[in-house]
Amino acid sequence: MKALKDIGLSMLDLVAVREGGTVADALGIALRTAQHAEALGFTRYWLAEHHNMAGIASSATAVLVGHIAGGTQRIRVGSGGIMLPNHAPLVVAEAFGTLAELYPGRIDLGLGRAPGTDPMTMRALRRDRVETEEDFPRDVAELQRLLGPxxxxxxxxxxxxxxxxxxxxxxxxxxxxxxxxAEQGLPYAFASHFAPRLLLQAIDIYRSQFRPSATLAQPYVAIGVPMIAAPTDEEAEFLASSTYQRVLGIITGKRGRLAPPVENFMAQLHPQERAAIADFLAMAVIGGPLTVRAGFEQLAQATQADEFILVSDVFDADLRLRSLDIAAAASSLVPVAA
Structure with a gap:
């Protein structure tokens, strides 16, 4: 049984643009958050590719990876992920190869096979390209060749x-x-921060079918964990209402900027809306220090994950850093006094 202290802690940043804020503000908050995560001993800081979304500023993912890596010293920085169907493998290899030369030993290339956007934007990105199921494995293999000797x-x-x-x-x-x-012997990250339903089944398939490779001798699993921490459960629930509003916007197709928290937000919703948000955030850990530790321990026991990749959408940038402090203490990454 894996102990909580043996599970790495990392972060995935969607680079949310806040209501009343600018894209420049969002980029500044991302760098400041990465620097804080590094100081806490986090393993890696990833950025996600999204397009044509008013509240997310991470569309030029490789550019942002360079920005964050340039403003930090030790933490690994990468994509969580690059949506490979949107790009030619050679372009991705050149971009991340350049990053690897600039920041040796610190760059990760996480790859997804979804477009990360709406159909209209997908057509603008891919032009006339039609994706098939065979394309993603072939493109991954081509990237491996291009990044190898x-x-x-x-x-x-x-x-x-x-x-x-x-x-x-x-x-x-x-x-x-x-x-x-599993077939390629690569590390695997499951997007349980927004699609938790198949988490345990996916992990079981990955581990049971894993073939050791020159890259990896044993399976390595990271899972996405929505996380908001505060000194009390009540305050954490209040801060989480910003995330609830974001998720409701995704579910209803009314995406916007990250909104400030609202008192008793969930109580104002229809039962179906509450259920949809709860399903989306089934792996979320939200609460005070003891609740967060209990949530982490429950996830560790259920998944035996090697790493938690936290997603923490707190409207107030300072309270977001405090949330990471509490998470680090709860996971035994730093002493509880922190």
């Missing part, structure tokens, strides 16, 4: 990129990427 006679070489061996992760919210990650 150049072979004799190899005509297509990523420059920069070749020989950097940027670690590739497969991300998923279904069973497809679990099987592919």
């Amino acid at each position: 150049a072979q004799p006679g190899q005509r297509l070489i990523a420059m920069p990129g070749a020989g950097t061996n940027v670690p590739i992760w497969l991300l998923g919210s279904s069973l497809f990427s679990a099987r592919l990650a």
Whole structure:
């Protein structure tokens, strides 16, 4: 049984644009949060690719990875993830190969197979390309070749990129990427921060079908965990209403900027809306220090994950940092006095 103190703590940032704030504000908050996470001893800081969404400023993901890596010293920085169907593998290899040369040993390349956007924007990104089920495994294999050592006679070489061996992760919210990650012997991250239903099944498939590779000798699983912590359960629930509003916007197709918290927000909703939000956030850990620790322990016992990747959408940037402090203490990453 894995002890909580042995589970790594990381963060996924959607770079939320807040109501009353600007994109520049959101980018500044992301860097400040990454620096704080590094000081707390977090393992990695990932950024997610989304497009055409008013409240999310992480569309140019590789650019942001460089910005965060340049403003930190030790923490790993990467994509959680690059939506590979939107990009030619060579372009991704060159971008992340460049990042790896700038920040050696600190860059991760997490890959997803969803478009990360709406159909209209998907067409704008891909132009006339039609995606098939075989494309994602083929593109992953091509990226592995482009980021590996150049072979004799190899005509297509990523420059920069070749020989950097940027670690590739497969991300998923279904069973497809679990099987592919197992087959390829790659680390696997499940998107349980928004699609928790298949989490345990995906982890079981990944572990049972895992084949050791030159990259990884044993399975390595990270899971997305929505997390909001405060000194009391009541305050944490109040702060979480910003996340509840964001999730309701996703469910109803009315996305907007991250909103300030609202007292008793959930009580104002229809039962169906409350149930939909609860389903979306089934893996969420929200509460005071003891509640957060209990939530982490429950997740650790259920999943035996190697790493929790936290998603913490708190409207007040300072209270978001405090939330990470409490999470680090609850996970035994830092002494409780912190």
